[in-house]
Amino acid sequence: MRSLLRPIPLLLAVASLLAACTSEGSSDGPGGRVELSFWTWATNVERVVDIWNREHPDVHVTVSRQTMGDELVTKVLTAAEAGNPPDLLQAEYQALPTFVSNDALADIGEHVGEVREEFAEETWEQVTLGTDGVYAVPQDTGPMMLYYRADLFDRYGLRVPTTWTEFAQVARDLRAKTRSSYLTTFSSNDPGWFAGLAQQAGAQWWGVDGESWTVGIDDEPTREVADFWGGLVSEGVVDDQAMYTPQWNKALGDGTLLAWPSAIWAPAVLESVAAGTRGKWAMAPLPTWNPGEERTGNWGGSSTAVSAGSEHVEAAADFALWLNTDPAATRALVTEGSLYPAARDAQSGPALDQPPAFLPGQSTFYTEAKAIADTAARWTWGPNVNVAYQAYRDAFGAAITEGSRFSAAVGVMHERTVADMRRNGFTVRG
Amino acid sequence: MARRGDRGAARPGPALVPYLFLAPAIVLFTLFVLVPIGYTAYLSLHRVRVSGLGLGRGSRTQVFAGLDTYRQALGDPELWRGALRVLGYGALLVPTMLGLALLFALLLDRPRVRLARFSRISIFLPYAVPGVVASVLWGFLYLPALTPLPVPEGLLGPGLLFAVANIGLWGGVGFNMLVILTALRAVPPEVTESARLDGASELQIALRVKTPLVTPALIMAGLFTLIATLQVYTEPTTLAPLTNALPSTWTPLMKVYNDAFVRDDIHSAAATSVVLAAITLTFSLVFLRVVAGRAFAGERS
Structure with a gap:
């Protein structure tokens, strides 16, 4: 009897697997209600989506929480290929060309085209990729600025640097005064951070010239930025540990690191990793390469896109538009998710009257931030940012470990990126 | 058949019955082992072809590439650098693992051991800790600014191989010890008793009597460790964000994971996987042939 019963659990397993395979794909809820799925990692975005669901009983959005990163791009592409992509997804600007090149996104131009006036021109370019299509609605941007420990700058008698030359000097002065602290660290784990710094210096890593791509990762500005940091690291005046590690968290909290060239969303990060230093930080514009220049880059920033495979493209586009331009929605994104909205009206909205809770002393934080954001450099992302980013992590990690020149690592990034594009058949010039 | 009448006709013939019982296993094996392997092989023979800017509709197609993907995957020096690291890791881990496991097992197998149960459990316990948790835990211990231990400098730098091997050792030694200890328990008491009567010391009994008798268990443990070595992934992946010295192709x-899920090149990942699987299989077979053939030869005669 026992041996007769043994296959039954197996058969049940097979049956439930088959059942699981067939029950996918129904996206209409009870009573003809449209059901939309939304893959996102934005902080507390559920609370914003709740507002939509309350106001729109006929279109229900379900948030599926994801981890941000290159893996998510592959996950979306795989889901799209398998025929069950999410209706809506959060996409970082640098991933949009990859998505579009894989046919994963719907062109929502006819549904959202009229809102282009609500965004800065360079932000809108990020979601059109310079074509006639519109592949996403911008959500937030990440203009870079310098965060520093005002109390420790006072203690060591340091002046807030306005140029990178001054920045290097401050780093040296600090090391002359104390051996236990560094001004900041150079991270081989954060390609997006380095890309932002290169943007500020005037780099153009990718470009479109007619029907072919141009790649300029190994350009003069990028090499200069790389060697500037490489020099500081080999001089021993800037630390070389990665960001977003337990050790880095501790260093920000205990004053081992005095400054962090970061982006507008930094206060939320600092709050979560170094809560004890609340009120001790201040924000200044990112140092520039030439005195008196006003220019910055972007680190991060994302958009809301609609899958090409969605059965409800129009409803999804409506939601994407609402999420990023409706005053109630953007206010909630700011207060609940502490992100900096891409929509111009929202940037001067009431939610941004108060400084971030972590920098209570800097009452004009968002006014200053808006002025900085307006100086962000123009930028085009290429179709294989993931490859360039991985090359960054490997090549700069090796350069730090081996003590070789950082500009050589830039060369490796360039080479691998171009080789990957050529191998896949993209037309590449230069 | 006619003899059985109506009742017999409804029944499947006796030759079919075994297959009916085997069917679930065969179906599952086909669905979840054979088909994926076949699909991997299929993917490894193809590649993606983009045209122009790659931004228009349908500008990306899958084309047959033959062995080109393999040439590409095998021609990448990073793959071989990674393979060398794994060899170094294995050269470090396998002997240490087997040596310590055997040592602990022999110590616990001595007569009148104090706290035997407690020691056995505490040596085995790390095996129950998932690899990711173990790596995070050790990663924190390796970070100079956080560790409460007097760890040497540069464990997450030049000493990385030792750092990773230590995690593998910590997690695996208990399991292998248990395998060997079980074999030791099966050694008949007469054998050790007669050795003792002949005047052998405990050390001599351990080295000259017990160790040769548990060689099959040692080989088993060796094989497990070897396979675990070739598959090392969790520990370095978890440690990678903590250090500059650990590239994504360590x-x-x-490299397979990064090709497939970060670089989004599933075809080259498939080709590398096929090659790796072939190498692992060869390694295991050769190991079994050479080592086990010699060890079990005495038993048969």
Whole structure:
């Protein structure tokens, strides 16, 4: 009897697997209600989506929480290929060309085209990729600025640097005064951070010239930025540990690191990793390469896109538009998710009257931030940012470990990126 | 058949019955082992072809590439650098693992051991800790600014191989000890007793009597460790964000993961996987042939 019963659990397993395979794909809820799925990692975005669901009983959005990163791009592409992509997804600007090149996104131009006036021109370019299509609605941007420990700058008698030359000097002065602290660290784990710094210096890593791509990762500005940091690291005046590690968290909290060239969303990060230093930080514009220049880059920033495979493209586009331009929605994104909205009206909205809770002393934080954001450099992302980013992590990690020149690592990034594009058949010039 | 009448006709013939019982296993094996392997092989023979800017509709197609993907995957020096690291890791881990496991097992197998149960459990316990948790835990211990232990400098730098091997050792030694200890328990007491009567010391009994008798268990443990070595992935992947010295291609398996899920090149990942699987299989078979053939030869005669 026992041996007769043994296959039954197996058969049940097979049956439930088959059942699981067939029950996918129904996206209409009870009573003809449209059901939309939304893959996102934005902080507390559920609370914003709740507002939509309350106001729109006929279109229900379900948030599926994801981890941000290159893996998510592959996950979306795989889901799209398998025929069950999410209706809506959060996409970082640098991933949009990859998505579009894989046919994963719907062109929502006819549904959202009229809102282009609500965004800065360079932000809108990020979601059109310079074509006639519109592949996403911008959500937030990440203009870079310098965060520093005002109390420790006072203690060591340091002046807030306005140029990178001054920045290097401050780093040296600090090391002359104390051996236990560094001004900041150079991270081989954060390609997006380095890309932002290169943007500020005037780099153009990718470009479109007619029907072919141009790649300029190994350009003069990028090499200069790389060697500037490489020099500081080999001089021993800037630390070389990665960001977003337990050790880095501790260093920000205990004053081992005095400054962090970061982006507008930094206060939320600092709050979560170094809560004890609340009120001790201040924000200044990112140092520039030439005195008196006003220019910055972007680190991060994302958009809301609609899958090409969605059965409800129009409803999804409506939601994407609402999420990023409706005053109630953007206010909630700011207060609940502490992100900096891409929509111009929202940037001067009431939610941004108060400084971030972590920098209570800097009452004009968002006014200053808006002025900085307006100086962000123009930028085009290429179709294989993931490859360039991985090359960054490997090549700069090796350069730090081996003590070789950082500009050589830039060369490796360039080479691998171009080789990957050529191998896949993209037309590449230069 | 006619003899059985109506009742017999409804029944499947006796030759079919075994297959009916085997069917679930065969179906599952086909669905979840054979088909994926076949699909991997299929993917490894193809590649993606983009045209122009790659931004228009349908500008990306899958084309047959033959062995080109393999040439590409095998021609990448990073793969071989990773393979070398794994070899170094294995050269470090396998002897240490087997040596310590055997040592602990022999110590616990001595007569009148104090706290035997407690020691056995505490040596085995790390095996129950998932690899990711163990790596995070050790990663924190390796970070100079956080560790409460007097760890040497540069464990997450030049000493990385030792750092990773230590995690593998910590997690695996208990399991292998248990395998050997079980074999030791099966050694008949007469054998050790007669050795003792002949005047052998405990050390001599351990080295000259017990160790040769548990060689099959040692080989088993060796095989497990060897396979675990070739598959090392969790520990370096978890440690990678903590250090500059650990590139995304540190081991071949990490390269496969990164090719497939970060670089979005599933075809080259498939080709590398096929090659790795072939190498692992060869390694295991050769190991079994050479080592086990010699060890079990005495038993048969």
